[in-house]
Amino acid sequence: MSDTLLIIEDNEQNFYLMRFLLEKSGFTVIGAETGREGLEKALHAMPRAVLLDIQLPEMDGYAVAAELKKHGELEGVPIIAVTSYAMAGDRERILAAGATGYIEKPINPETFVEEIRKYL
Amino acid sequence: MKIRDRILFGWFTLFDGRSAGRGRFFLGMPVVLLALFNFLTPSAIADDRIVKIGVYENAPKIFTSESGKPAGIFIDIIEEIAGREGWTLRYVSGTWGEGLDRLKKREIDLMPDVAYTWDRENMFSFHKVPVLSSWFQVYASKGSRIQSILDLAGKRITVLERSVQQEAFVRLSEGFGLNTTLISMPDYKAMFETVARGEADAAITNRFYGLMHAKKLGLVDTAVIFNPSDLFFATPKSTHGKLLDAIDTHLLEMKKDPQSIYYRSLKQWTSEKVRFKFPAWLQILGLVVGVALLISLVGSAVLKHQVNARTRELQQINQEMEQRIVERTAELAVAMEKAQAADRIKSSFLATMSHELRTPLNSIIGFTGILLKGLAGPLNEEQLKQMTMVQNSSRHLLALINDVLDISKIETGQLVLSVTSFELRPSIERMVGLVSPMAEKKGIEIRMDIQDDIGTAANDQRRLEQVILNLLNNAVKFTEKGHVRISCRSENDHCLLSVSDTGIGIRPEEIPVIFQPFHQIDTGLARRHEGTGLGLSICKKLLDTMGGTISVESQWGQGSTFNVRFPQKIGGSS
Numbered sequence: 001m002s003d004t005l006l007i008i009e010d011n012e013q014n015f016y017l018m019r020f021l022l023e024k025s026g027f028t029v030i031g032a033e034t035g036r037e038g039l040e041k042a043l044h045a046m047p048r049a050v051l052l053d054i055q056l057p058e059m060d061g062y063a064v065a066a067e068l069k070k071h072g073e074l075e076g077v078p079i080i081a082v083t084s085y086a087m088a089g090d091r092e093r094i095l096a097a098g099a100t101g102y103i104e105k106p107i108n109p110e111t112f113v114e115e116i117r118k119y120l
Numbered sequence: 121m122k123i124r125d126r127i128l129f130g131w132f133t134l135f136d137g138r139s140a141g142r143g144r145f146f147l148g149m150p151v152v153l154l155a156l157f158n159f160l161t162p163s164a165i166a167d168d169r170i171v172k173i174g175v176y177e178n179a180p181k182i183f184t185s186e187s188g189k190p191a192g193i194f195i196d197i198i199e200e201i202a203g204r205e206g207w208t209l210r211y212v213s214g215t216w217g218e219g220l221d222r223l224k225k226r227e228i229d230l231m232p233d234v235a236y237t238w239d240r241e242n243m244f245s246f247h248k249v250p251v252l253s254s255w256f257q258v259y260a261s262k263g264s265r266i267q268s269i270l271d272l273a274g275k276r277i278t279v280l281e282r283s284v285q286q287e288a289f290v291r292l293s294e295g296f297g298l299n300t301t302l303i304s305m306p307d308y309k310a311m312f313e314t315v316a317r318g319e320a321d322a323a324i325t326n327r328f329y330g331l332m333h334a335k336k337l338g339l340v341d342t343a344v345i346f347n348p349s350d351l352f353f354a355t356p357k358s359t360h361g362k363l364l365d366a367i368d369t370h371l372l373e374m375k376k377d378p379q380s381i382y383y384r385s386l387k388q389w390t391s392e393k394v395r396f397k398f399p400a401w402l403q404i405l406g407l408v409v410g411v412a413l414l415i416s417l418v419g420s421a422v423l424k425h426q427v428n429a430r431t432r433e434l435q436q437i438n439q440e441m442e443q444r445i446v447e448r449t450a451e452l453a454v455a456m457e458k459a460q461a462a463d464r465i466k467s468s469f470l471a472t473m474s475h476e477l478r479t480p481l482n483s484i485i486g487f488t489g490i491l492l493k494g495l496a497g498p499l500n501e502e503q504l505k506q507m508t509m510v511q512n513s514s515r516h517l518l519a520l521i522n523d524v525l526d527i528s529k530i531e532t533g534q535l536v537l538s539v540t541s542f543e544l545r546p547s548i549e550r551m552v553g554l555v556s557p558m559a560e561k562k563g564i565e566i567r568m569d570i571q572d573d574i575g576t577a578a579n580d581q582r583r584l585e586q587v588i589l590n591l592l593n594n595a596v597k598f599t600e601k602g603h604v605r606i607s608c609r610s611e612n613d614h615c616l617l618s619v620s621d622t623g624i625g626i627r628p629e630e631i632p633v634i635f636q637p638f639h640q641i642d643t644g645l646a647r648r649h650e651g652t653g654l655g656l657s658i659c660k661k662l663l664d665t666m667g668g669t670i671s672v673e674s675q676w677g678q679g680s681t682f683n684v685r686f687p688q689k690i691g692g693s694s
Binding site for chain 1: 474475478479480481482483484485486487488489490493495496518534536
C-alpha cells in the first residue's frame with residue numbers, strides 16, 4: 001500500500017502546513033485545489049487516504065465525499081475531513097456524507113500526524 | 121190667551137227700538153190685520169226684538185267675565201235661545217237687588233237666576249221648565265269644625281241681601297232655636313272674602329257659586345244644605361208671555377240633547393275650575409326656568425350634535441386605527457420574518473467568521489508549532505521565547521473564537537447535547553490531568569474526593585468535561601498558594617460536583633454578575649489571568665441545557681467554591 005496521501009484543500013498555506021508535517025513523517029503528498037480535480041486525482045493515484053477540506057469552490061466537501069463513495073475502487077480509502085466548520089451538526093453531516101474521520105482546524109501540529117495515522 | 125199674548129207681543133215689538141219707524145209706517149192699518157200679520161210671521165217680527173237682561177255677579181250662573189262681557193250658565197243659555205230666535209240681547213249690569221227693581225219697573229225684560237217663590241209670582245212671570253235646580257249651602261274656612269246646623273250657633277254668617285236664602289235661613293235657624301249674627305252683603309264675592317279674611321265665620325251661597333269659588337279662597341263646603349229651589353228667567357208680570365214660551369220650548373229641547381249648549385255650559389262652569397294666578401316671583405322663576413330649560417334643550421341639542429359628530433369622528437378614527445393595526449400587524453410579521461432572517465444571517469455569519477478566522481489561525485498555530493518543534497531547523501533562545509509568545513496569543517485567539525461560537529450556538533438553540541454513557545471518575549481525572557502541569561508549576565496541590573461508586577453518567581461527555589475543565593482552570597488560575605479541591609458524589613440521581621480553591625476569592629458585589637458573558641473578575645489582573653471572560657457564562661448555559669445548576673460561594677481573599685449539580689442520567693429514570 002502506498003504512502004501517498006491526497007489533500008484536497010484550496011487554501012495554499014493550510015495545504016503547505018499539512019504537506020510539511022506529513023512529508024516530515026515520511027508520507028508522499030499530492031494536492032488538489034478543487035473538488036473536481038480531487039476526484040480525478042483520487043481515481044488516478046489511488047491514495048492511501050484523502051484529506052478533505054469542506055469549504056471548496058464549485059463543489060463542496062460534502063459533494064466530493066459523496067462522489068468518492070460512489071467509486072467502488074476507492075472502497076477502503078478513508079476520507080478524513082479537515083475542516084474549520086464548527087457549527088452544530090457539521091461533524092455529523094460530514095460523517096453522514098461518507099467521511100471516515102473528522103479533524104478540526106486549526107490543527108495541532110504536535111498531534112496532527114498521529115490523528116491521521118489513526119484512520120489508516 | 122195665546123193669541124192675545126202674541127198680539128200684545130206684536131204691539132210691543134212695533135213700539136220698541138229699531139222697528140219704530142216701520143211701526144209708524146203701518147200706523148194707519150187696521151189692528152186686526154197687523155195682529156194677523158204678526159201671527160203668521162212671528163220670526164220676522166222677532167228678528168227685530170231687543171231683549172234687555174239684567175246682569176249681576178253670581179258666578180257661575182251669571183257674572184261679568186274678566187274681559188267685561190257677561191258670562192255664565194244663564195247667559196250661555198239665553199244667548200243660544202236669542203241666536204235661534206233672532207233676538208238682540210242688551211245687558212244691564214247691577215246688583216241682584218237693582219236687577220229685581222229694574223224688572224219690577226219694567227226697565228229690563230229678563231232677569232236671570234230667579235228662584236220661584238209665591239211672593240215673586242205676584243210681581244214677575246216665570247217660564248215653566250226650570251233652568252237649574254239649586255240649594256243653599258253653608259261654606260266656612262278650612263278647619264272651622266262646622267259640620268251641622270247646630271254648629272252655627274253664635275256664629276257670624278254672611279248672606280246676600282234681599283235673597284231667598286236669607287229668608288230661608290232665618291226660618292231654618294229659628295226652627296232650630298239658633299242665635300246667629302247675619303251680615304247682609306251685596307254679592308257673593310264680598311261674602312266669601314269676608315269669611316276668608318276671618319271677619320265672618322260662614323257664608324251662605326247657592327251651590328253653583330260655592331262649587332266654583334270656595335276652594336280658591338280656602339273655604340270648604342259644610343254638611344249644612346237647605347232650601348232646594350228651581351231657578352228661572354223672570355220677566356215683568358204678564359207682559360212677556362211669548363218670550364217665556366220661547367225660552368221653555370228651547371230649554372226643553374236643550375235638556376233632551378246631552379250635546380246641547382245647556383249641558384256644555386253646565387260642564388264648563390261647574391266642574392271645579394280653580395283658576396290659580398301664579399305669583400310674580402313664581403312667574404319670573406318659571407320664566408327663568410323656562411329660559412334655562414330652553415337653553416339647556418338647545419345646549420343639549422348642540423351637544424348631541426357634537427357628540428354625534430364626535431362619535432362619527434371616533435368611529436372613523438377607530439376604523440383608521442383598525443386599518444393601521446392590520447397594516448402594523450402585517451409590517452410586524454414582515455419585521456419578524458426579517459428578524460428571523462437576520463438571526464439566521466447572524467448564525468451563518470458567525471459560522472462563516474469562525475471558519476474564516478480559523479483558516480489563518482490554522483497557519484499561525486501550525487507553523488508556530490513546527491518552528492517550536494524544531495522541524496524547520498533549530499531556534500536560538502530569543503527566537504524560541506518569541507515564537508512561544510506567538511503561540512500563546514494564537515491559542516488565546518482560538519479560545520475566544522471557540523467561546524464566542526459556543527455562546528452563539530447556545531443562544532440560537534443550536535446546541536444539541538450528544539448524550540453518551542461514560543465513567544465519571546476517569547473523565548474527572550483526565551480533566552485534572554490537563555490542569556496539573558499549570559498547578560505543579562505554581563506549587564498548588566490538586567485534591568480529588570470522588571465517591572468510590574460514582575459509576576457512569578449518561579450525559580454529553582465533551583460538554584460536561586468542558587465545564588469541569590473550566591472550573592479547574594479558573595481555580596488554578598486564581599490561586600497563588602494553597603490547594604484546589606474537586607469533589608464529586610451522587611445524590612438523588614444527580615451528581616454534586618464542587619471545585620474549591622484557596623485563591624483570591626470573589627468580591628460580594630461581583631457574585632451576582634459572575635455568570636454573565638464577558639465578565640472577568642478583577643480586571644486589573646486581566647493580564648495575569650488571561651481568559652475570554654466567557655467561560656463561566658458558557659458553563660451556566662451548558663448546565664441549563666442539561667437541566668443542571670451552578671452556584672458559587674466565596675469570601676474575598678479566602679477562596680471560592682463552585683457547586684455544580686446535574687442529572688446523572690439525562691433522559692433516564694429520574
